[in-house]
Amino acid sequence: MKNNFDVVIIGAGISGLMAGVLLAKRSKKVLILESHTEIGGYLSGFTRKGYYFDVGLSRSNISYLEPYFREAGIINDIHFVKIDGDYYVKGKYIPSNLKDFFHAVADMFPDQKKGVLSFYAKEIVPREKKMKTMIYSDFKSMGKIRKYFTILKIFAMMPGMSRENASKQNENDILKKYVDERSEAFAFLCTRPDQINHRGYMKMYNFVGRMLSQLYNYYPRDGYLHLCNQMKRVFTENKGELITNAKATKILIENNVAAGVEYRNKSQVEKVMAGYVIAAVDLNKTLRELIAVALVPPAEMRKLQGSVLGSSVPILFLGVKIPSERIRQVFNGKQEVWYYPTIKKLDADPNDINFFADCNMVIHCSSQVNPGHAPNGCSNLQIYLPCPPVGWQQDWWLVNGQRTEKYRLLKKKIIEGLLSSLEKIIPEMKDRTIIEVCELGTPFTNERYTGNTHGMAVGYNYDKYLLTTSTRNYFYHLENISNLFFIGHQTGIRGGLGTALGSAKNVTNIICK
Numbered sequence: 001m002k003n004n005f006d007v008v009i010i011g012a013g014i015s016g017l018m019a020g021v022l023l024a025k026r027s028k029k030v031l032i033l034e035s036h037t038e039i040g041g042y043l044s045g046f047t048r049k050g051y052y053f054d055v056g057l058s059r060s061n062i063s064y065l066e067p068y069f070r071e072a073g074i075i076n077d078i079h080f081v082k083i084d085g086d087y088y089v090k091g092k093y094i095p096s097n098l099k100d101f102f103h104a105v106a107d108m109f110p111d112q113k114k115g116v117l118s119f120y121a122k123e124i125v126p127r128e129k130k131m132k133t134m135i136y137s138d139f140k141s142m143g144k145i146r147k148y149f150t151i152l153k154i155f156a157m158m159p160g161m162s163r164e165n166a167s168k169q170n171e172n173d174i175l176k177k178y179v180d181e182r183s184e185a186f187a188f189l190c191t192r193p194d195q196i197n198h199r200g201y202m203k204m205y206n207f208v209g210r211m212l213s214q215l216y217n218y219y220p221r222d223g224y225l226h227l228c229n230q231m232k233r234v235f236t237e238n239k240g241e242l243i244t245n246a247k248a249t250k251i252l253i254e255n256n257v258a259a260g261v262e263y264r265n266k267s268q269v270e271k272v273m274a275g276y277v278i279a280a281v282d283l284n285k286t287l288r289e290l291i292a293v294a295l296v297p298p299a300e301m302r303k304l305q306g307s308v309l310g311s312s313v314p315i316l317f318l319g320v321k322i323p324s325e326r327i328r329q330v331f332n333g334k335q336e337v338w339y340y341p342t343i344k345k346l347d348a349d350p351n352d353i354n355f356f357a358d359c360n361m362v363i364h365c366s367s368q369v370n371p372g373h374a375p376n377g378c379s380n381l382q383i384y385l386p387c388p389p390v391g392w393q394q395d396w397w398l399v400n401g402q403r404t405e406k407y408r409l410l411k412k413k414i415i416e417g418l419l420s421s422l423e424k425i426i427p428e429m430k431d432r433t434i435i436e437v438c439e440l441g442t443p444f445t446n447e448r449y450t451g452n453t454h455g456m457a458v459g460y461n462y463d464k465y466l467l468t469t470s471t472r473n474y475f476y477h478l479e480n481i482s483n484l485f486f487i488g489h490q491t492g493i494r495g496g497l498g499t500a501l502g503s504a505k506n507v508t509n510i511i512c513k
Helices: 014-025 066-072 098-108 110-137 139-146 150-157 164-178 198-216 224-237 283-290 298-306 324-330 405-422 443-450 496-512
Strands: 005-010 030-033 045-048 051-054 080-082 085-089 092-094 218-220 241-243 246-254 257-265 268-279 315-320 336-340 361-364 379-384 435-441 484-486
Touching: 005 014, 005 257, 014 030, 014 066, 014 224, 014 496, 030 246, 030 268, 051 315, 051 379, 066 224, 066 496, 098 110, 110 164, 218 224, 224 241, 246 268, 246 283, 268 283, 324 379, 361 405, 405 435, 435 443, 484 496
Parallel strands: 005 030, 005 268, 030 241, 085 336, 268 484
Antiparallel strands: 045 051, 080 218, 085 092, 246 257, 257 268, 315 379, 315 435, 336 361, 361 379
């Protein structure tokens, strides 16, 4: 048995490290247990043949992250760089203003063009000035609007839609007034899953995403793993202890009080006792596997049965022998492109392998920000596929979590479809010999890199089964078990890095008060 600690933290992702740093700086004796060989969790990174890749994020909003990094003592060790990007639709770049946005939507969905432009003229134009002020001048105000998902964030200024309990009725009213409820152009407004056309949903999800993030679109020059490594440095400098390859197997509960953690390190089972336990890992898995079911209130278990905490976004990692200057040229002088090829079959089935042949994508090139992320004269590309969590994404034809020949064939076909699509914007990709690194990060692959359940690297979607509520925003705990806390991006309504860091800070304040 390890010596007693004040706090033991399960998980060395950004939230676990943040909590560890803040507690250690307040003279608490802290131990962090990480099941993976590396730290970082969703912010992991890896290097292949001299090319660096982030497993997850390609951008973040630093307007609300900076205070956390400052308090952690790493603000002077990280350098955020503004990331510029453009839409590339049907062979041309689309400016990011509301007028061009809606006209681009109308062009993308010609069958609904009349309804889309009518919607813009009657609903958006009269409120455009106020909407622009909200979207571009005060990102923090988006927290209230965010829950309406995708473009509903923009439409929050419409009459009645600011009231949460009225939003569903307004969605239906819009559909009936301007377009058919199965419209692809307004697929994001559908309230029932069977109404959603996934192709339209995917395009609009991405299309709106950049409009809302472009002003605060920043990237840490040395990669997201650098943030975690700096957190680890400060943690250990403050006498914190971190053990990797330490998989938690049980949270020890004594008289309804969290008393420590049992974990497996190599072939041995160890126990560590602590005054507090913080779980900075999958909330669903923690309640199901690390705590005796009898101790979890039935209401919480019922929520877990249907909860959807997140969905993995597949990422194609490419290392190519194309100079960074050339990539910037084809990206219209930007570091990132939100690319929409010509869609030949708008009603394509996501379960059909051809669905990926012209899939919309975000192409990110961090070697334009940091040339060290690729060998001299080369570039690294990360292609994000914002696909709906249906069919193929649920199991990827794995058998008992193991890769099969069918799984390998699926990856091969998807990779070829994506490379063929990339040729339309980067002609050099027709020559496959320039590719030095090529790997599709499926949920299975991402789990190997990050150690996270279901391999979720980026992307998350919350539903009615969300385990947290607005009254529990930023941290979560079981009422009948004291001294046990849950932190991380999934413990707050907004999710993301802000929630991950904020939940860590809030729990630290509770423990140290």
